[in-house]
Amino acid sequence: MVRYLMAGDSHLVVEFGQNINPTINQQVHALARCLTEQELPGLKEVVPTYRSLLVSYDPLLLSLHDLKECCNRCISSIADICKQIREIVTIPTLYGGQYGVDLAGVAREVELSEQDVIKIHTAVIYPIYMIGFMPGYPYLGGLDERIAVPRLKTPRTQVPAGSVAMAERQTGVYPIPSPGGWRLIGRTPLRLYRPEQMPPVLFRAGQYIRFCAVSVEEYLCLEELVKNNEYVPDIMTEEVL
Secondary structure, three states: OOEEEEOOOOEEEEEOOOOOOHHHHHHHHHHHHHHHHHOOOOEEEEEEOOOEEEEEEOOOOOOHHHHHHHHHHHHHOHHHHOOOEEEEEEEEEEEOHHHOOOHHHHHHHHOOOHHHHHHHHHOOEEEEEEEOOOOOOEEEOOOOHHHOEOOOOOOEEEEOOOEEEEEEOEEEEOOOOEEEOOEEEEEOOOOOEOOOOOOOEOOOOOOEEEEEEOOHHHHHHHHHHHHOOOOOOOEEEEEOO
């Protein structure tokens, strides 16, 4: 059951449920797309999260009643507007060693080889539930339970930009250097947050990510392309049957 919650006098939260799951998240993104397509006067921004949508609006131009009515119309047709095409962004990743200092420990903990952990991690196409924590940080669902491990007991004070990490049933990529408590299993040479460009973030909530293992040589080559602004992101579109 959908709930409407006020967040001040110019924000509305549309909540679809209490759990984190792909179906609820797809409904959140479907509503976000539908509202954006309406081009409502006074609609300022929509921000999708795991299970709800934050709608920012100007109450002088758009009444709360009219906004809710528009949401209701979108929600009533949500089965039809749920996206049938998905965009998949490939993230080249160098696993293990100095680039993924926790990979060996994760492998021991789950009683698999490092190569098996890499194979399992790269086998999944991960939905981007939302962007949060810091600019461009993707919260990804669907991590295989065979390689699920808890967060570090003591977070690191500094995690390098591009670090591919995981904790519990989630995985993600650190876009900028920051503290962090997730297990570091690899690193990508891609710049996920580029404040000098528009849009400044490489991907958006509602897309999907596929990790692709690369060698040291491939990593260094890609790093050079990124540094020279010559790298073109690998984004594939496929139909969802």
